[in-house]
Amino acid sequence: MAARVQRLSRSMLKTLRDDPADAETLSHKLLVRAGYVRRTAAGVWTWLPLGKQVLENVTRVVREEMDAIGAQEVLLPALLPKEPYEASGRYEEYGDLLFRLRDRKGAEYLLGPTHEEIFTQVVKDQCTSYKDLPVMLYQIQTKYRDEARPRSGILRGREFQMKDSYSFDISDEALAESYRLHREAYTRIFERLGLDYRIVSAVSGAMGGSASEEFLAPAEAGEDTFADCPACDFAANTEAVTTTVAPVDGAGHPAVEELDTPDTPTIETLADFLDVPASATLKNLLVKVDGEITAVGVPGDREVDLGKLAEHLAPAEVELVTAEDFTGRPDLVRGYVGPQGLDVPYLADPRVAEGTSWITGANKPGKHARNVVCGRDFTVDRYLDVVVVEPGDPCPACGAGLRLDRAIEIGHIFQLGRKYADTFALDVLGPQGKPVRVTMGSYGIGVSRAVAALAEQTADEQGLCWPREIAPADVHVVAAGKAVQIELALEVADKLAAAGVRVLVDDRQGVSPGVKFTDAELVGVPQILIVGRGAPKGLVELKDRRSGEREELTVDEALKRLADDA
Amino acid sequence: MAARVQRLSRSMLKTLRDDPADAETLSHKLLVRAGYVRRTAAGVWTWLPLGKQVLENVTRVVREEMDAIGAQEVLLPALLPKEPYEASGRYEEYGDLLFRLRDRKGAEYLLGPTHEEIFTQVVKDQCTSYKDLPVMLYQIQTKYRDEARPRSGILRGREFQMKDSYSFDISDEALAESYRLHREAYTRIFERLGLDYRIVSAVSGAMGGSASEEFLAPAEAGEDTFADCPACDFAANTEAVTTTVAPVDGAGHPAVEELDTPDTPTIETLADFLDVPASATLKNLLVKVDGEITAVGVPGDREVDLGKLAEHLAPAEVELVTAEDFTGRPDLVRGYVGPQGLDVPYLADPRVAEGTSWITGANKPGKHARNVVCGRDFTVDRYLDVVVVEPGDPCPACGAGLRLDRAIEIGHIFQLGRKYADTFALDVLGPQGKPVRVTMGSYGIGVSRAVAALAEQTADEQGLCWPREIAPADVHVVAAGKAVQIELALEVADKLAAAGVRVLVDDRQGVSPGVKFTDAELVGVPQILIVGRGAPKGLVELKDRRSGEREELTVDEALKRLADDA
Structure with a gap:
């Protein structure tokens, strides 16, 4: 042909010799210089002829592979009534990320950031029997998110192109199959696009490793960090890295000894004063969980990832304590907290294992204690993976030291389950003649972002x-x-x-x-x-x-x- | 292949035996019943699998023919900063038709109803020399207009698909060529789509008949009316129908005679009272033009089209008079106004020609006058085509009686000239080394509307x-x-x-x-x-x-x- x-x-093409002043990433610089895209507003881009062609080529590959797994293409509006998003709770949850507007009659709308709610309604309207399922629907459409800091060109826009698809099934097994089909289609798409990518677990193993995976394109410009094992095939979003530490025999430790440690309210000052490594000390962070003061213990050389902590404890709300919270609590001595004899719930990182011995606060001003042994002198109410993952942390699969890499999230597949089906009472008549609640999957590819990811990975000094x-x-x-x-x-x-x-x-x-x-x-x-x-x-x-x-x-x-x- | x-x-298809309750037009009923589209909000539609395929097929034809004339495809955002639209004056002019919104920082945006402003900026940024022109750019994109009364399904939505293109040239001749190319491409597109269509003049001959033409698909459900000559090839938007009436010899008319006509403030009561046809009377409508009271004379059997009047007098503002306007004006007698001796500007329909004789108000309560002759007893300050065109009105080209038909506007081509180039100072370096102001054309096809028009024209009782x-x-x-x-x-x-x-x-x-x-x-x-x-x-x-x-x-x-x- x-x-x-x-x-x-006869083409409108103007190349630039210099990088645009506001460009931070390679793809941003080159796509602007080579005349592929042009900024119209913050995070809002115009695709010039060459850029539009590349976008179209990526779109074609995505469409072919979605069609190949039997997904049906539809096109939903971007201008959406607020009611379905209120019903799901996301109208509130999204907060400032949502572009909101009113029509001439004052009715409230939003610009779709993702379409679970509307797809659920479409399927509720179209499918009534288990015979109508499974259904997989997709669209390649303009999405809107009012990012706090749109940047990196088309890598993180406020208006962008996305392929989103949704599967509807009557059983967990059928959902797993729809998920598998998507995973394979995504693999073929990214292979065909010529992207270097990794599939990583997006949630901790405890929640079922296959329920959510991300497709990441390793790149300096990426805003995501993932952990990668050089020794086995483990790869995960850092939020999904888990730690297992076996209990040790704590029998041989001497008794607890109180130490005078004036002016050492921080791990740094304490380690310095005692001339010990920070890892020998136990850091106890006080937070409020749904208003109740709670201590979180981690080795002194590790940072608590408050996001991870909040995720583990959700839907309970997590806040940091303030000076006022110490009022009337002489048992809580700021800078000198230790878990021994402390009358608050105690959560800890798995590294604070049964039998380990620590230097920690003595719950008295200017005093610390040594030989404080977990299981003997204090107990942990609940273990949680809450520390920031660091390079060299053990691989949960094989124990080798993990690497940390930057990447661009180009795809995400997710077994949603019945959250939206519950909200909208999405049932179909089951084989036994009784209503069956539908279970859903949600799957996304950042189509315009994939263009940027490709540019990042394939460009060289010449362009x-x-x-x-x-x-x-x-x-x-x-x-x-x-x-x-x-x-x-x-x-x-x-x-x-x-x-x-x-x-x-x-x-x-x-x-x-x-x-x-x-x-x-x-x-x-x-x-x-x-x-x-x-x-x-x-x-x-x-x-x-x-x-x-x-x-x-x-x-x-x-x-x-x-x-x-x- | x-x-x-x-x-x-394996497809999501649910057909309906009954018409949706809110459907007025054939295409609306059938596209919903056959499972092509589904309403998401007023004027906001979801394209289900079959509908998306038809939309895609129309899109492909449009794209192929636009590419064939050398137009380059781009993709502009729908979320647009307000500043360019303020500069052109359209941010105000569009009024309620514009969806407006603010981002999290309070910056104002609109959802693009059409993109002249942004395209002008793109070309200003990309083209600097006459050698870079001509340029024709197009996009197939989602548009937004907050219609007061969205209806007829996808025929008149608030979110809809449109192909809009823009040409940029350095001379009127070059613009005429870009216009011709578009006209031919549109002809091929509508032929290939299998649409029955007419090309009609969209503005009066006085402004240059070829400067703007509409592509209309005759259909009952159409919201446009066009005039069509059965005897020659004249066809025009009714707004573009002009009337020429030759002066007649008014010498033989008797002198003006005053008549007692109590309680006859309307044409109907007057014609009834005198037992004459309404066409023998002269109707004098009082309006305010930029605040100044002005009379508009038309034959008593014709209606004034206020939209046409406003268009003729723009940018002057036209308002109807209210009771208060008669305060302190004893010369203006409501219901008994005549042009003879009247101290306000007098505009008239061409049918009120030199030498014609009328029955009209005598400017006294309860009195009319007969034998009031144009040119002898009153003069017309300006002739304007302001009456509603009616079937049988003379064809401006050949004089035969016009037909009026309903149609759907599916395309519009327009020689814009330098309006937007002036706003944004779009110049390129000319062949003589001096800046040349660019002249533009703007061309649109309602892609989703074309689907509805096709459905209207091709459907039968079965579907x-x-x-x-x-x-x-x-x-x-x-x-x-x-x-x-x-x-x-x-x-x-x-x-x-x-x-x-x-x-x-x-x-x-x-x-x-x-x-x-x-x-x-x-x-x-x-x-x-x-x-x-x-x-x-x-x-x-x-x-x-x-x-x-x-x-x-x-x-x-x-x-x-x-x-x-x-």
Whole structure:
């Protein structure tokens, strides 16, 4: 099938030699410089012709693979009534992240950040029997989130393109199958896009490891951190890293000894004063859990991740204590808290295992205690993984030291269960003639973000460097010279297009070959065909954009080479 | 290339036997009943799988023809900063039609109703020389207009799909060429979509007939009325119908005569009292033009179109007079106004021509005058086409009686000129080295509306009836029977798909043939292939959805017939 020739002399393309002043990430810089995107407002972008083509190519791959697993494409509105989101509680929960507006009659709307509520209503309307399920629906659509700090170009926009899909099943087993189909489709999509990616657990094993996984594209510019085991195949969102520490025999420890430690209210001052490593000390953080003061113990060299703590204790609310909370509590001595004999619930990191011995507060001003042994001198009410994961922490699967890497979240698959089905009473008539509550899955791919992730992973110092399936063309023909070169370049372009090769041809007059070469490198089409000095003799040069390898060929050889690849 | 098989047993499709209660138009009823669309909020629609496919097919045709004229596809945001729209004055002008919102920092945004402002900025940013022009850019994108009365399903939504394009040229001649290219592309698009359409002038000849044209699809459900000449090729938006009336010799008329006409403040009461046709009387409407009282004279049997009047007098503001305006103006006698000796500006319809004689108010309570001759007894300050056009009015081109028809506006092409270029100082360096102001065209196609227009024009009593290029499939295979029919139907479907025929196959178990036939008629795929009683003998029936013609064929004959058309 004949492909298309894009002539730069007739295209709106303006490349920039300098990085935009506000650009932080490589993809942001290059996509703007190469004329793919243009900022319209904070976090709101215009896709220029080349950018739109790349976006469309990614969209096509996503669509083909979603169709292949039997998902049906629909298109929901972005302008949504608030009522379904009030019913689910998300109208409140989303807070400032939601763009809200009123129509001329004062009715309240929002711009859809994700569509679980509306899809649930659609299926409730369309499906009445177990025979109507399973159903998988998807859309590729514009989404809105009023990010506090939109940045990194199209990597984190406030208006962006997303593929979201939803599965509806009558049993947990059927949901697991819909989830599996999505996982495989996502794998094929990211393979075809040429993305380097990892699938990581997004929630702790305790909740069922397969219930939620993220597809992460490792990249410096990423805003996510994930843990990665160099020794086995474990990989997880740092929030999903768990620690298991076996109890040790604490019998041999000497008795608790109180120490005078004036002016040592912090771990740093204490470790310094006693000349011990921070890891020998026990840090006790006081928080309020639904208003009740609670202590959280972690080794002195570790930080508590308050987000993780809040997640573990949800829906209970977690707050930090304030000076007022110490009023009337002489048992709580700020800076000198220890778990021994403390009259508050005590939560601890698994590293504070049965039998371990610690230096910790003596619950008296200016005093600490040593040889405070877990299980002998204090007990832990509940173990929780609440410390910030650090490189070298043990892999939960094999114990090897974990690596931490930055990544861009490009996909997320999630077994939602019955949360939304419960909200909207989504039942179908089951095989036994009784209503069955439907169980759901929710699956997303950041389509515009995938473009940025690809740019991040594939670009080099010269510019963008797209995989062929995603590139705006298969070959970039550069007419490096005058009329004769331009004429031959156009002739070659037509022949290539006739053979199904998508061609971008730089036929601009009055633009120097140097500028054209620089532009070709920047634009990032995988093959560059140079029609230069050899043109009158029918010779051209074929250059691989990534390797930089160049080869002189006759026009016919070049045509054959490129057409064979098409 | 192999096509796709859609199995109804695995599709989310629920047809309805009854029209939705709120549906007014045929397309609204059928698109909902056949499971193409579903209402999410007033004027806000969800496209279900079949609807999304039809929408996508229309989109593909539009995209192919826009690409063919060298227009470049881009994608602009829908969430737009208000500043460019303030600069153009449209932030105010649009009034309630605009969805407005604020982000978390309080910055004001709008949801794009059309994108002239942003495109102008994009081109200002990307193009600097006359060599960069002409440029034609387009997008197929979601638009937002907060209609006062969203109705007719997807025909007039508040969130809808539109193709909008914009041309940028350095001369009026070049703009005319961009306009011509669009006009031809639109012609090809609507031909391919199988729409019956008319191209009509959208503005009066005085402003240059070719500067703006509408593409109208005649349909009962249409909200536009257009005038159509049965004798020549004239067709125009009724707003663009002009009237020319030659002066007549008024010399023979008797002198003005005052008549006692008590209690006749309306044309109806006056004509009744004097026993004359309303057309013999002159109606004088008082309005305020920028606050100044002005009279508008039209024949007594005609209505003034206030919209047309306002358009003619814009930017001056036109208001109706109120009782208060008569205070201190004894010369203005309500219900008995005549133009003779009246001390206000006098505008009139061309039918109030030089030499015509009228019965009109005598500017005294209860009195009228007859033999009031234009040119002798009063003068017209300005002639304007302000009456509502009626069937039988003379064609401006040939004088034959015009027809009036209802239609759906599906496209609009418009030579904008330099309005937005002036607002944003869009200049490029001209061939002489001096800045040249750019001139623009703006062109729109209502993509989702075109789906509704097609449904309106092609549906019949049984249901939808799509042209093949737009239909969700080429053939609808109905398995009318049990396992043997279902098995054969699926087999035939696979073979058809392998031959490039797009197939919808109704392989539902436990659904009666009657229900399946009714659904097939409702869904509206152009060919229906029935796998019924003859199936064990290898016989099937091919039915043309539109004509209802049926023919019994062997499976092989049917396959050949359908594949040949593919």
